[in-house]
Amino acid sequence: MTETELKSAEDMVAEADTGARQAGAFATRLIFWLCVTWSVFQLYIASKVPGIVAQATGINDFANIVAQARYVHLAFALALATLAFPIFGHRHKIPLYDWALLVAGVSACLYLVVFRFEIADRPGLWTTTDIVMSAIGMGVLLVAVFRSLGLPLVIIGSLFLALAFFGGYSSWIGSITNYGGASFSKAMGHYWMQTEGVFGVALGVSTTMIFLFVLFGALLEKAGGGNWFIKVAIALLGALRGGPAKAAVLSSMMTGMISGSSIANTVTTGTFTIPLMKRIGFSPEKAGAVEVASSTNGQLTPPVMGAAAFLMVEYVNIPYIEVVKHAFLPAVISYIALLYIVHLESLKLGLQGLKKPGRHIGVVMIMVLFLTGFLGMAVITFAVVSFRAMLEPMMPGATVYPALVLLGAAYIALTYMASRFPDIEVDDPNAKAVSAPRLTPTFLGGAYYALPIFVLVWNLMVRTEHLDRLSPALSAFWATIAMVVVSMTHRPLKAFFRGEHHMVEEAREGVRDFISGLESGARNMIGIGVATGAAGIIVGTISLTGAHQIIGQVIEVISGGNLIILLLLVAVLSLILGMGLPTTANYIVVSSLMAPVIVSVGAQSGLIVPLIAVHMFVFYFGILADDTPPVGLAAYAAAAISRGDPIKTGLVGFSYDIRTALLPFMFIFNTDLLLINVGPVKAVFVFFVSLIAMLLFAAATQGYFIAKSRKWETAVILLIVFTLFRPGYWLNQWQDQYTEVTGPAAITALGDLPVGTPARLQVSAPDFDTGIVGTTTVVLTPEAEGSGEERLQAAGLAVMENDGILQLDEPFPGTPFFDILANDYDFYGDEPAQIASVAIENDRMPKEIFFIPAFILLLLIVALQSRRATQPAF
Structure with missing residues (x-):
């Protein structure tokens, strides 16, 4: 370049x-x-x-x-x-x-x-x-x-x-x-x-949380951590087929986790990876599109999610750790699928990777290294937790100090180890001979950059009997302090360990990096600061006027009550609203306008999903606007580097991101993907099944699996994908999901429900403004034994039977259903509000039984395409 x-x-x-x-x-x-x-x-x-x-x-x-x-x-x-x-x-x-x-x-x-x-x-x-x-x-x-x-x-x-x-x-x-x-x-x-x-x-969230995370990322970048991410990714994946493109995906994911901007992410990593992708055979548009798709997806990846994670804490009213849990699986699946898309593109084009000195690392070894890394972090975390638990009786409430000593010792040890290797320099991607660096010296040459990230994740995630999680703001503060220490001291420390005599100059360089990070962090926050202020105009208007009801009625009329059309309309509007907005403002706008529509209009059609699933749905589509023509700013940034056509770059990037567009629909209808009410064993099972489904969907959209797919094979693969993502659909065709009861029998059925088993109440009542009778669905989950009347009363619902009709009084203020029902429906009109029916889920066979025919079909496709394969699949 x-x-x-x-x-x-x-x-x-x-x-x-x-x-x-x-x-x-x-x-x-x-x-x-x-x-x-x-x-x-x-x-x-x-x-x-x-x-x-x-x-x-x-x-x-x-x-x-x-x-x-x-x-x-x-x-x-x-x-x-x-x-x-x-x-x-x-x-x-x-x-x-x-x-x-x-x-x-x-x-x-x-x-x-x-x-x-x-x-x-x-x-x-x-x-x-x-x-x-x-x-x-x-x-x-x-x-x-x-x-x-x-x-x-x-x-x-x-x-x-x-x-x-x-x-x-x-x-x-x-x-x-x-x-x-x-x-x-x-x-x-x-x-x-x-x-x-x-x-x-x-x-308020921008002031207390977002700034600190953006500052943390800026300090890490200025100290050299961003370049370390890129070099480690190239060392790990660069020698594989289409290696630079795969490295672009991995480095963009790591940078995106702490970045607040998909555009900056595109340029930071794309400056190096896009020319390398072009060199091995990617067209300018495809090279730019890979970087764009990778960078925009970084905004969907915990722990920061372009700062939207902290807003979700406030808007959805759940703990931060829950937001991370729900967002983790879709983000990981999406990135692995993008790696697979890049691999398929490389197969179709017959591309190779970069040359690499030393031992070649295969796919299996890379998977082993990743697994070893996760297990190693788990072991270190367990060891530190055990160490502090052992010291707690001797120094109650003060075990943080020996933990800080351990952290300092680890930093000095890692810095000493890094001093044994050459400094990690920024390579020229246009050099005549470009090769992937060796993994060990590259990784160990900057491993100390991982310590502030470990501090951040520790404070956000770890909770034990003696340790409480810190708030996101405090977690970011202490991680930033750790990053300040690293930024100012890693240069003179390495010079000292090497016996060099320019420690003072290196210390000055460290101070310059620190001050440059302070400047960069504030500059990166200018757009976010004014955007969160301006987004408050939208939120304020909604609270002043009830504007979301207008949008909801328009979408309700257009969709005609059809759930799929409703979700498609919301998806398209979220894309349009997200065009040209930074991640933070993007989320505020789409969640303020579109999330209430899914909740209210969906409930009228019987769609009841957790609020976090709704917010994730609109957030995903809002983020896709960054690579959607004609406004996709990240695509323009990538095209400036690749010298490709920005519109074509955006279109190709969007075609790669179709897999990301599929996920929100899947976790609306199958909340297992968000790990909602899913145990550890089932979580692992859901991960692997969902990953296989997403990889197959990527193969279907690329028209290439083991060999070039025929049209009927693509159709069968899509059928397999649908079955793996939503097996409940087929079970619903075979066995009814709910048994509906009305009148007095509904009260009896509610009394017979086991504690913790949800029931769906269909409420019919006149609209508060128009007087037209409408219906909505709410979920009642009994928390204690009792009769049906007692359980309804505990939820704030007073019911009186009148000629077989379960007339409903206005919910009590402060009870779960007050905001849902009392604001929209008239409980004192001529037409009585009533519980029209109660739906109780049937005891059915597990929906996962339909995975069996899906995998049989998959084996058939594998057998057929293996005969036509002209090159190894990996």
Whole structure:
């Protein structure tokens, strides 16, 4: 790749993610120091320092700033967006109007800090100054979004503002939502002066969690960890058939786990891997598409998921560890399937891998190495847990200190080991002779980079009798501190162990890496900061107007109650809404608008799925927008490196990602994929069956399995895939899933249910706004023994039998069904609300029995294609 191409790709990242302003020395220094200050401020509020300083000085403002942090957070984001992202082509100067916007935006944010006590004394009674500052803040925010993210989010936010201001004039909207309109004063106060809009949950999560994870990733990258990921991936997979493409998949996954941007991920790893893929025979479009598909999927991979994981904690209201558990299996299956797609492409093109010195590592050995790595981490974790448990009686609550000594000893040992090998340099992918490096010196030459990641995962995941998991924010803080130590000390330590005499210069380089990481982390957060603020406009409008009901009714009418059409519509709308948005804003938008539609409209058609499955569904399709033409920004970044056509790159990337588009439909209908109510043994079984199904689906979409597939063979493979992913469909054709009972018999059936066994209640009631009788389905799971009436009463449902009809009173406030039923249905109209039927699941044969004919068909396909194979399958 030429220097011009690299500059073009880096410029695209700057324009899309970090800011492309180059306005002279003063502006550069100002932006730099603002970035560093922002990062230091975020570390400060995440630590215990504010409380310690407040206690030592008696000045409570040192501690109070933590409560006001989201206002300061947005002030930094607005200031940097205004300075770093030019508008109207002013790239080489900062015009006067930008300075005015900077002062106005920062003042509007800090107004809420300076006058917080006065504002608290008059909640809802906004003064003229309040409204003026709110209007200024909203205006500067939308301009900042346009600068840093382009028009898509500005258009969406403006449409929702228009709905808030003018929706009350529409009788159609009023009949759906009961919304009568809002005055300018009420709307501005709602959006800016309280935590219902811009300064809501999303910006709060950005302030407390997302920034730290992005900063952690930036420090790791600047210290050399990103290059280590790439080199290890090349060393491990580069010599295999199509090796550079497989290495691109693995390195993008590792980088994507801690990256908040698919575009930056594409350029970071693609700079090296795309030219290598072209060299071994991939076309520019296919080389770019592999990198794009790999990088966008990194946003779906725990523990960070493009920062969406932390928003899911708030929106779905489940612990972080549960989000990781549910997201893990689909992400792993998706990446393995992408590796297989790359392998099939290599087979079709007859490609080879890179040359490699030393012993060749085969597929079986790679699998053994991966398994050994996982087992090794498990053993280390168990050993540390046992060590701390042994010390707990002697030093209760203080075992973290000897654990830190162990961590320090491990770091010194790994750094010493790394000093025995040459430093891991960034290779030139355009060099005349490119070979895959040897695995052992490459891995050991940077293994110490894994320690901060281990700290992060430990704090997020490990919980024992004596140890509690830390919050995501604290986990990221301590991992970042560990990364700061590594960033500043690994260079001088290696120089010391090598007996070199330039330790001071190496220490200076470490400090430069650290400061550069602080700058990079803040720059990467500019778009996320303003995006989470702007996304608050959408969330605020929904709480003000009930806008999701409008979208729900439109989709309900178009789908006609058909579940598949409903899900397809939501998938397409999620793709459209996600175009041009960063991962975090993408998730906020699609989850706020589309998730309630699946929940409410689906329930009317009898589709009851866990809320996390719904959020994962819309998130997956929102993320696919990054490589979907015509807006797929990651595809444009990859095409800038590969010199391919960006539209073709996006189309090929999307064809690779069809496997990712299949998964959300599968885990809506088969929640086993999300490990919901699945034990360890069954989890392993589900993993292998789902993996086989996804690999077969990849083979079907590529038209190549062991040999080139015939059309009927592709059809049979797709039938096998469907059976493996959703065996319950065939069982439902044979045996009824539920027995429905009505009237008094339904109450008796509820009383006979074993504790913990769910029953589906179909509720019929007039719509609160239209009076039209509709139905919805809710799930009741008895938690204690009792009669049917007692169990309903425990869930907040009061039922009275009247001529065989189970009339239902309005659910009690605070009970599970109050929000589901009381907000949408009229319990006091002429038509009575009632429990129309109760459906209880039948005791049936296991659905997995249908795997047997599926695998028999698979063996038949294998036997037929093996005869036509012209080259080894691996």
